[in-house]
Amino acid sequence: xxxxxxxxxxxxxxxxxxPGVGAGPVRVVAAAVPEPPAGARHGGDAEAERAAAxxxxxxxxxxxxxxxxxxxxxxxxxxxDVLNAQALMARDPGLADGVAxxxxxxxxxxxxxxxxFGAYRDMLAGAGEYLAARVADxxxxxxxxxxxxxxxxxxxxPESDEPFVxxxxxxxxxxxxxxxxAKVVAFVTLEGGPTSHTAILARTMGVPAVVxxxxxxxLPEGTRVLVDGAAGTxxxxxxxxxxxxxxxxxxxxxxxxxxxxxxxxxxDGHPVPLLANIGGPQDVEAAVANGAEGVxxxxxxxxxxxxxxxxxxxxxxxxxxxxxEAFPKGKVVVRTLDAGADKPLAFLPPPGDEPNPxxxxxxxxxxxxxxxVLEAQxxxxxxxxxxxxxxxxxxxxxVTDAEEAAFFARACRDAGIAxxxxxxxxxxxxxxxxxxxxxxxxxxxxxxxxxxYACAADRQIGGLAHLQDPWRPAVLDLVALAAxxxxxxxxxxGVCGEAGGDPALACVLVGLxxxxxxxxxxSLPLVRAALARxxxxxxxxxxxxxxxxxxxxxAREAARALLPGLAxxxx
Amino acid sequence: xxxxxxxxxxxxGLHARPAALFVQTAAKADxxxxxxxxxxxxxxxxxxxxxxxxxxxxxxxxxxxxxxxxAEELLDALEAVLKQPEPESA
Numbered sequence: 001x002x003x004x005x006x007x008x009x010x011x012x013x014x015x016x017x018x019p020g021v022g023a024g025p026v027r028v029v030a031a032a033v034p035e036p037p038a039g040a041r042h043g044g045d046a047e048a049e050r051a052a053a054x055x056x057x058x059x060x061x062x063x064x065x066x067x068x069x070x071x072x073x074x075x076x077x078x079x080x081d082v083l084n085a086q087a088l089m090a091r092d093p094g095l096a097d098g099v100a101x102x103x104x105x106x107x108x109x110x111x112x113x114x115x116x117f118g119a120y121r122d123m124l125a126g127a128g129e130y131l132a133a134r135v136a137d138x139x140x141x142x143x144x145x146x147x148x149x150x151x152x153x154x155x156x157x158p159e160s161d162e163p164f165v166x167x168x169x170x171x172x173x174x175x176x177x178x179x180x181x182a183k184v185v186a187f188v189t190l191e192g193g194p195t196s197h198t199a200i201l202a203r204t205m206g207v208p209a210v211v212x213x214x215x216x217x218x219l220p221e222g223t224r225v226l227v228d229g230a231a232g233t234x235x236x237x238x239x240x241x242x243x244x245x246x247x248x249x250x251x252x253x254x255x256x257x258x259x260x261x262x263x264x265x266x267x268d269g270h271p272v273p274l275l276a277n278i279g280g281p282q283d284v285e286a287a288v289a290n291g292a293e294g295v296x297x298x299x300x301x302x303x304x305x306x307x308x309x310x311x312x313x314x315x316x317x318x319x320x321x322x323x324x325e326a327f328p329k330g331k332v333v334v335r336t337l338d339a340g341a342d343k344p345l346a347f348l349p350p351p352g353d354e355p356n357p358x359x360x361x362x363x364x365x366x367x368x369x370x371x372x373v374l375e376a377q378x379x380x381x382x383x384x385x386x387x388x389x390x391x392x393x394x395x396x397x398x399v400t401d402a403e404e405a406a407f408f409a410r411a412c413r414d415a416g417i418a419x420x421x422x423x424x425x426x427x428x429x430x431x432x433x434x435x436x437x438x439x440x441x442x443x444x445x446x447x448x449x450x451x452x453y454a455c456a457a458d459r460q461i462g463g464l465a466h467l468q469d470p471w472r473p474a475v476l477d478l479v480a481l482a483a484x485x486x487x488x489x490x491x492x493x494g495v496c497g498e499a500g501g502d503p504a505l506a507c508v509l510v511g512l513x514x515x516x517x518x519x520x521x522x523s524l525p526l527v528r529a530a531l532a533r534x535x536x537x538x539x540x541x542x543x544x545x546x547x548x549x550x551x552x553x554x555a556r557e558a559a560r561a562l563l564p565g566l567a568x569x570x571x
Numbered sequence: 572x573x574x575x576x577x578x579x580x581x582x583x584g585l586h587a588r589p590a591a592l593f594v595q596t597a598a599k600a601d602x603x604x605x606x607x608x609x610x611x612x613x614x615x616x617x618x619x620x621x622x623x624x625x626x627x628x629x630x631x632x633x634x635x636x637x638x639x640x641x642a643e644e645l646l647d648a649l650e651a652v653l654k655q656p657e658p659e660s661a
Contacts (some may be wrong), residue, residue: 050591081591084591085619088594088595089620092619092620093615094615120620124624131623131626134623138620187622203624308587309583310584312582
């Protein structure tokens with residue numbers, strides 16, 4: 001299919017990954033800054049060239065400081081520290097000397113800046129794993145300074161006084177650290193799938209998002225668009241009437257959602273606890289506000305990222321305790337550190353180059369090589385739960401077989417943790433779930449990874465989005481197998497992948513035997529409303545119909561045909 | 572010139588926030604300020620990139636030197652940064 005920018009009044013289509021409607025002018029995240037050509041010379045006025053180079057570096061430093069101040073305003077202390085350190089680098093006297101020397105030799109300012117950074121880049125890259133993350137910071141400063149000198153757009157999230165629709169090829173965590181949630185009305189990206197960083201961030205912020213949307217990066221800056229994050233459409237230059245109609249429909253749905261409250265369950269009273277996926281204590285407020293009955297997935301790696309040493313026992317204990325205290329009557333399912341070559345940590349270097357990090361030494365595999373990290377984390381969890389009423393459940397990521405499950409259960413019991421469980425995200429674990437069920441108290445299905453592994457399709461590759469669809473009957477088969485084995489053994493089997501946040505799929509998962517659903521907090525109300533409109537039998541019939549389909553699309557349609565309440569919700 | 576050897580108590584070594592504080596403190600001085608690993612080549616303590624490049628870690632020793640008026644007071648301040656186990660939170 002040819003990729004072309006849609007004309008005014010046209011519509012671009014992608015995958016809707018965060019519901020809601022947003023309208024505003026397009027702001028595009030600029031592409032990478034080109035390397036200034038080697039051998040570029042200046043016109044002869046070295047003094048003026050030096051002044052230009054230093055002015056560019058100073059402007060970059062001032063901009064970084066301003067961003068640091070904004071990060072502080074939104075309570076992002078870590079972002080503030082990183083940005084302030086970057087400002088110090090931009091003002092580094094040694095760097096300025098290096099730039100001046102190269103300009104003195106006749107090199108043009110942009111190339112001189114590029115080369116001067118290069119010397120430090122090599123030094124830091126060679127100085128050990130502690131400094132790996134600083135190389136990326138340094139490249140970012142270099143690109144900002146070079147962009148100014150070449151007169152090309154500065155990379156990164158654009159500045160704007162009015163709310164805008166953020167359009168990008170894809171967004172990295174670094175792009176979004178200083179994002180002002182009040183300014184972004186929608187996200188649209190060329191790449192990415194339902195579990196990409198952009199999609200998860202958008203759902204966490206409650207902002208509509210469309211990903212894998214061809215042509216979006218060709219939209220001229222400032223074009224007005226109407227983004228429908230449920231339908232996956234981007235309407236170019238919409239009329240005021242269209243915007244109003246879309247906003248009215250979204251508001252009508254929001255009021256239906258707001259009327260659904262209380263614990264999750266089907267229309268006929270089959271309970272399905274609805275839990276939140278969180279990254280730390282900062283996400284608890286949104287979880288409680290959206291009616292979460294507990295936490296189904298506490299991703300603890302955010303405590304460990306971007307630091308040179310592991311968090312101390314006291315720091316871990318405090319972060320876990322804060323979350324446990326927020327749910328005195330609920331349960332909190334904590335996932336132990338999920339690190340590896342795809343999410344590297346400075347103090348847990350991977351054993352070597354992994355050509356295929358998703359299939360490498362990550363999750364429990366990594367923890368078995370660093371038993372002291374696992375022991376410290378389980379110890380901190382056990383102490384954090386002491387004297388509290390919340391039910392603490394702890395699970396391991398990337399578990400493949402019963403032996404690994406048994407190892408983890410033993411480690412938990414040694415630490416005094418009563419309820420050990422495992423993630424089911426490796427197809428082998430789902431296929432032999434019966435063996436694993438004998439070793440642990442519960443399963444939690446990680447549908448994102450389960451889909452990626454079942455279909456051998458990397459989550460990060462937008463072009464494979466059609467293979468990353470959790471509606472694929474092969475994935476539903478694995479879910480049914482794991483849930484069935486759990487039920488037979490009297491174990492619980494939750495779902496904590498993003499699939500649980502899709503209202504139609506949530507009903508199907510319950511019909512397949514999922515005993516609880518965990519998702520990004522803003523997805524909870526719509527799922528609660530969808531479940532409350534259907535009986536347990538309707539969910540089971542929809543699940544059987546989906547299992548009987550041959551394609552993801554057919555499964556979706558077959559299930560929807562048996563779930564009439566979805567239409568009432570405008571889904 | 573004043574000089575002293577200091578053991579790094581900062582848990583993250585001379586990196587991250589302690590490194591930034593160290594450089595900002597050194598930058599306040601008018602004269603030259605250097606930091607080196609024992610027996611190593613001294614680097615400009617006002618340069619964050621040079622200081623990070625030392626890759627000085629928790630428990631290691633560094634030699635800090637300063638000249639001119641107020642050198643001792645400056646070294647006191649730098650030593651205080653290195654002796655802080657946890658980075659100061661702002």
